[in-house]
Amino acid sequence: MNILRYFTDPVLQAPTLGSMLMCLSAALVGVVVVLKRRSLLGEALSHASYPGVVISIFILAAFFPAGQDWLAPVILLGAFTTALLGLFAIELLERRLKIKNDAALCFVLSIFFGVGVLFASRLQFEHALWYKTMQVFLFGQAATMNNTHVILYAALAALTIAILLLKYYPIKLTLFDRDYAKTVGVRLAALDALLFVLIAMAIVIGIRSVGVVLMAGMLIAPAVAAKQLTHRLKWVFILAGVVGALSGFLGNYLSLEIPAWGSGLGWKFTLPTGPMILLSASSMSLLALLFAPKQGLVGRKWRIATFRWVSQGENLLKFLWKKGDSAVVRFTDLRAQTPYSSLQLWLLLSGLQRQGWIKRSRSGGYALTSDGVVRAGYIVRLHRLWEVYLVHLGQGVEKVHCRAEEMEHILTPELEQQLVDLLNHPKQDPHHQPIPYSERLP
Amino acid sequence: MDENADSAAVSVEGLSVNYDKTPVLWDIHFDIPKAKLVGIVGPNGAGKSTLLKTLLGMVQPLSGRIEFFGETLKRAGQRIAYVPQRSSVDWDFPITAFEVVLMGRYRKLGPLKWVRRADREAATHALVSVGMEGFADRQISQLSGGQQQRLFLARALLQDADIYLMDEPFAGVDMATEKAIIGLMDRLKTQGKTLLVVHHDLGTVHNYFDWVIMLNTCLIAYGPVEEVFHADAIMRTYGASGALIEEAVKLVRGKTSGAS
Numbered sequence: 183m184n185i186l187r188y189f190t191d192p193v194l195q196a197p198t199l200g201s202m203l204m205c206l207s208a209a210l211v212g213v214v215v216v217l218k219r220r221s222l223l224g225e226a227l228s229h230a231s232y233p234g235v236v237i238s239i240f241i242l243a244a245f246f247p248a249g250q251d252w253l254a255p256v257i258l259l260g261a262f263t264t265a266l267l268g269l270f271a272i273e274l275l276e277r278r279l280k281i282k283n284d285a286a287l288c289f290v291l292s293i294f295f296g297v298g299v300l301f302a303s304r305l306q307f308e309h310a311l312w313y314k315t316m317q318v319f320l321f322g323q324a325a326t327m328n329n330t331h332v333i334l335y336a337a338l339a340a341l342t343i344a345i346l347l348l349k350y351y352p353i354k355l356t357l358f359d360r361d362y363a364k365t366v367g368v369r370l371a372a373l374d375a376l377l378f379v380l381i382a383m384a385i386v387i388g389i390r391s392v393g394v395v396l397m398a399g400m401l402i403a404p405a406v407a408a409k410q411l412t413h414r415l416k417w418v419f420i421l422a423g424v425v426g427a428l429s430g431f432l433g434n435y436l437s438l439e440i441p442a443w444g445s446g447l448g449w450k451f452t453l454p455t456g457p458m459i460l461l462s463a464s465s466m467s468l469l470a471l472l473f474a475p476k477q478g479l480v481g482r483k484w485r486i487a488t489f490r491w492v493s494q495g496e497n498l499l500k501f502l503w504k505k506g507d508s509a510v511v512r513f514t515d516l517r518a519q520t521p522y523s524s525l526q527l528w529l530l531l532s533g534l535q536r537q538g539w540i541k542r543s544r545s546g547g548y549a550l551t552s553d554g555v556v557r558a559g560y561i562v563r564l565h566r567l568w569e570v571y572l573v574h575l576g577q578g579v580e581k582v583h584c585r586a587e588e589m590e591h592i593l594t595p596e597l598e599q600q601l602v603d604l605l606n607h608p609k610q611d612p613h614h615q616p617i618p619y620s621e622r623l624p
Numbered sequence: 625m626d627e628n629a630d631s632a633a634v635s636v637e638g639l640s641v642n643y644d645k646t647p648v649l650w651d652i653h654f655d656i657p658k659a660k661l662v663g664i665v666g667p668n669g670a671g672k673s674t675l676l677k678t679l680l681g682m683v684q685p686l687s688g689r690i691e692f693f694g695e696t697l698k699r700a701g702q703r704i705a706y707v708p709q710r711s712s713v714d715w716d717f718p719i720t721a722f723e724v725v726l727m728g729r730y731r732k733l734g735p736l737k738w739v740r741r742a743d744r745e746a747a748t749h750a751l752v753s754v755g756m757e758g759f760a761d762r763q764i765s766q767l768s769g770g771q772q773q774r775l776f777l778a779r780a781l782l783q784d785a786d787i788y789l790m791d792e793p794f795a796g797v798d799m800a801t802e803k804a805i806i807g808l809m810d811r812l813k814t815q816g817k818t819l820l821v822v823h824h825d826l827g828t829v830h831n832y833f834d835w836v837i838m839l840n841t842c843l844i845a846y847g848p849v850e851e852v853f854h855a856d857a858i859m860r861t862y863g864a865s866g867a868l869i870e871e872a873v874k875l876v877r878g879k880t881s882g883a884s
Contacts, residue, residue, distance in 0.1 A: 217717065351737035355727055359713045365680050365706040366730040366783070413763035415718045 188435060196332050197324040201391045201459060202430035203335040207342040208397070209404035209426025209463075211384040213419050214377055216405040217357045221398075223272075226287040228385045228397035230268025233298035234260035235319045235389070240301055243309040254330060258386050261319075265382040268294050295394075322393030322456025324434060331390065338387050342380055346419065349376065354415055391430075392456040399460050404429070407467035410474035425466050433459025493591040494522065495530050496561050499539055502550050503558035510547035559618035565590035566611035566618075567601045574605060579612045631694035633658045633787055633818035634679070639688030641671070641678050647841065647873055648674045652688070654837060654846045659816045661809055663823040663832065663849075666839035667862050672822045673709070675839065676789045679820075680706055692787060702731050705785035707776050709792050715765045715772060722760040724775050725750050728782025750778040755804060770801030777808060788812065790821045806832055829853055841873060 188198040215224055238260025242253055268290050275286035306313045318326070346353070352373055355363040364370055381401075388397050408421035437453040444451055472480050501520060505511055517527055531548060534540045539554035550558060568589040572582040593601075602608075611617055632655040641649040649671045656662055664672050677683040679690060681697045692700035705728075728750065729743045751757045754774040759767060767775065773793055780788055794802050809819055809832075820837075823829065829836060829849060836853050838844040844861045845852040 219714070348736070351730070351733070354719070354723075355730060358717050358719055358724070359708065359727070361677070361680075361682055361708050361712060362706055362727070362779075363730075364682055365701070365704065366727070367701060368730070409718060413718050413720070415723075418718050 184439075185435070188431070194434070194438075196329055197327045197391075197455065198431060198434045200327040200331045200335050201324045201434055201455065202427045203332070203339045204387050204391050205400060205404075205426040205430035205433075205459060205463070206423050207335075207339040207426075208384045208388045208400045209422040210342055210346055210419060211381050212401035212403075212405040212426075213408065213422045214353065214357065215381060215401055216409065217415075217418075220283075221402050222284060222287045223381070224385065224401040225398035226272065226291040227265045227268055227382060228389060228394050229291045229298075230271075230294040231261035231265040231382070231386055231389060232319065232394045233294050233301065234262065234264030234267075235394075236298045236301040236305070236316055237264070239312050239316050240305060243305065243312040247309060248311070252330065254390075255334060257315075257319075258334075258390075261386045261389065262382055264294065265385060266378075269378055269382065318393075319389050320393050321395060321454065322389065322391050322459075324391045324437075324455035324459075327391065335387055338383055342384065345376065345380060349373065353377070357415075392459050396456055396460045399464060400426075400429075403460070403463040403467045407463075407470035410467075410470040410477050425463065429459050429463035429466060432462035436462065489591070491530075491533075493588075494526075495534055495539075496558075496591055498527075498530055498534060499550070499554060499558040500561055500565075502540065502548065503555065503562060507555050508549060510543045510545060510549045512545075512547040516548070561590050563618045564593045564598060566615060567598065567605070567608070568593065569611045569613070570605050570608045570617075571601055573612045582612060631691075632656055633660070633693060634820065635689075635691045635694075636679075637689045639678065639690065640686045641674055641683060642686050643674075643683075645876075647876055649678070649685075649839075650842045652839075652843045654843065656818060656820065656835065658818055659813055660818055660835045661813045661833050662818070662820045662835040662837060663829050664820060664837045664839060665823055665826065665829060665861070666844075670840045670861075672839055673791055675837075676706070676791055676820065676822060679789060680704065700787075703786040705780040705783040705788050707780045707788065707790040707793055710769065710773050710776065710795065712791075715767075717764065719764055720760065721756065721762050721764055721767065721771075721775055722747060722751065724764060725778045725782060728779040731783070746782055747778075750782040753781060754778045754808065768798070770797040773797050773801060774804065777805060781808075786817055788817060788819045790819065792822050792824060795824065826858065 188194045212224070215221060235257055238257050242256060246253065271290050271294075272283075272286045275281045275289060276283060281289070302313070302316055305316065352363065352368045355366070356368055356370065356373055360370065384401070385397055388400055392400050404422040404425035405418070407425050408418045411421055412418055433455050437455045437458040441450075441452050470478070472478050475481060498516075498520065501516075502509065502511060513527070513531075516531075517524055520527065522530065531540065534554075535542065535548075538551060539557050540548050541551050543549055565586045568586040569582040572585055573579055577585075608617060634654075634656040636655075637653045639649060639652040640647065652675065664675065666672050674683060678685050679697075681701075690697060692704060697704075726739060726743060726747045729739070729746060730737070733739065733743065748757065748760070751760055754777055756771060756774050756778060759771060764772065764775070773796075777793065780790075793805055797805070809821070812819060813834075821833070823832070830853065833849055835847065836849050837846040838852070838857055838861045840861050845857045
């Protein structure tokens, strides 16, 4: 029970649970950020929270030079304060100084972060112990989390979920159609403030385990993955939460298991948890982007390739049909007279043979079966009907052939019927070729 | 049912609106009686959409008074339904057609905004009345432009309002949808509703509307179509005198923003 160990082992339990809770709230809030189309906001706010961390540590270091465990919430409060200040600065830059949104975000990001680094470098020489604590917030460190952290994160995650549940409908309405939401009585200012507090809170809890630098990715990645998989807002939230929590777990699991596996092979190295969490989350969203059933890149490419394959087969049928119903054409002639390579041609022909449209004659050539004749005639029929239609629309007779080359593979029987009715059962195409007709639909 | 039966449905006085320092509407005034189908026409940038948004409280006016049935927006808000421009929302949003329509019931829901059976039935009914019942579970990006517009109308119908403010409902829709929308508007009018519709196509004003508001930053004319919608007023809205206003507005912007 290797996996269960992460939830029962006293050393592993706190970091695992802490990371999962933190990633859960970040992912839920991330859905709001992504749907608001303000993905960069997370980046700016996480960097804006850094000076808060540094300054509160700076102050704490003066009173408690040795460092104390229970001071963690104080540091988070400092981070939260400067994150809100950063938000306020962005608003100010946009509203008062008319600076574009992306410029304002970059401005705040770099200035706040710069101030943080400035204070941090001073601390380095005076309080080495506290400096180490501070570095944790920069790149994140899950391993040193304890039960105090877990309870705090659990409370904040519960609060996030509660607010999202209570305000789900107004949030949904506002994200979709802000103007309309106002007209049906949603109090936008209050809702915005609430959402911003949620965002800042999620960032502040998150930086402890993944760090200021990687936090924005933790907000965005689960939401992007979830959006690929569903068209329902409810499910976007749920799936993002699952992806978030799962990557929180995987980050801890992999950062321990991979080095353990490596040392078995005599290969010594360590993996930091924070980056592993982020890598897990972004791998999942990459997988979703590639393989989501409807919107995924692979699915789309596959459907395009299938369509091209079917079109090429149909073109071959047409080619044979034009040679005459019972003509036998040899492979070498097909190779010479069609644009396909030998391999492609061989694959197409064996595919058509398997489907029963063509047969191999004893002499080694290819000929249409009687089913194939009907099928090919139907494709030619669609081609010529479409030509008639285009000419009917007023297009030049010489141009219509190219357009019809594609449509013959696309037209459905319903559209065919509509064309026939509209064009009053035409018998000839614009080039005076007969339009084939068969009682049997292929 | 209406305690202010004699007061106008929409009444505007001395309304001026600036975006930043640029005047968009100058001293607009009109009174629209109940149960009228009103077209708002004017060239691009004349402030038509801004007028609707100001009526709805989305844009704060510089000065002026707006009343609906003699009451402020705050008190009359629930009697007003808004149909935004179709291009104003993200149609890739993860939501179904039915859910969009259901938003029209938002005000009627309790404090926790839980949707009840009655709300679902009402939403289905609204979808039927725009001929979209077969598309309830579609994701909204899979709908045509005309269908998306009908969805917005269904949502507004569900609000069961007395005043409907519509921003270019005919923009980019097919003929069938345009006819369906007009049919719906006429039906609403006969039910005693008042409709203010931002409109682009001057050729159809006579057929579609019984009143018209002609805007070009200033109010050019308003009243029954057959009385005010004449060549003279159209010229003043769209012609050379309209161009002069644009020039003046540009100058004002330069002076007040300190640009030159």
